[in-house]
Amino acid sequence: MIKYIVFDFDGTLADTLSFIKEIAYEEFENVSDHDFDVLREEGVGALIKERKIRFWNLPKTVLKLTSRMTNVQGINLFPEVIDSLLVLSQSYKLGIVSSNSEKNIFDNLKKHNVHHLFDFIFSQSSLFGKDKVLKKMCKKHQIHHSEVIYVGDEDRDIVAAKKAKIKNIAVSWGYNSKNKLRQLNPDFLVNSPKEMVSYLS
Ligand SMILES: [Mg+2]
Numbered sequence: 001m002i003k004y005i006v007f008d009f010d011g012t013l014a015d016t017l018s019f020i021k022e023i024a025y026e027e028f029e030n031v032s033d034h035d036f037d038v039l040r041e042e043g044v045g046a047l048i049k050e051r052k053i054r055f056w057n058l059p060k061t062v063l064k065l066t067s068r069m070t071n072v073q074g075i076n077l078f079p080e081v082i083d084s085l086l087v088l089s090q091s092y093k094l095g096i097v098s099s100n101s102e103k104n105i106f107d108n109l110k111k112h113n114v115h116h117l118f119d120f121i122f123s124q125s126s127l128f129g130k131d132k133v134l135k136k137m138c139k140k141h142q143i144h145h146s147e148v149i150y151v152g153d154e155d156r157d158i159v160a161a162k163k164a165k166i167k168n169i170a171v172s173w174g175y176n177s178k179n180k181l182r183q184l185n186p187d188f189l190v191n192s193p194k195e196m197v198s199y200l201s
Contacts (some may be wrong), residue, residue, distance in 0.1 A: 004148040009098035011174025013154035018143040023068045040177045043155040070101035077112050084193035091115040096121045130160035
């Protein structure tokens, strides 16, 4: 039986794509809007391939982006998502798994007055696979993989959940397009927070 709904943060709960864009333009050379089209339509793996980001440069690149993301001020949660959290928290325990910092996430939740709805924020780099992070989260909070649904906005969220034997919901309002997400065959694909709530109710 499902007891926990665990959310990815960036792109799923929080509207952060514009911030990532801004940071990428500042930090890296030759960034163009095309890169973000590739990210949305084909996923981050395809972007890494196309931009020929070398494997040994990847940790540095990811670290640069994520460390700057943890300091970004002014992030907002998607307004409709806030409504859905209020409904879902009546029937489920809620958690967050993210490579964004716990403080940054908590401050944002608090700003929207939804911090009290969450049981935990599990913050850890997903550089070596988000599946490992999901497994660690389950272990730390003593959750069996069959008791949780993981909600994420990227292809790698779906892959990670499958590897960790966790049911998953893909949301199409984040970093990846509906088409891209569908290719990964998520357990459920939703186009709005309302749809997510009606699936889980
Ligand atoms: Mg995300």
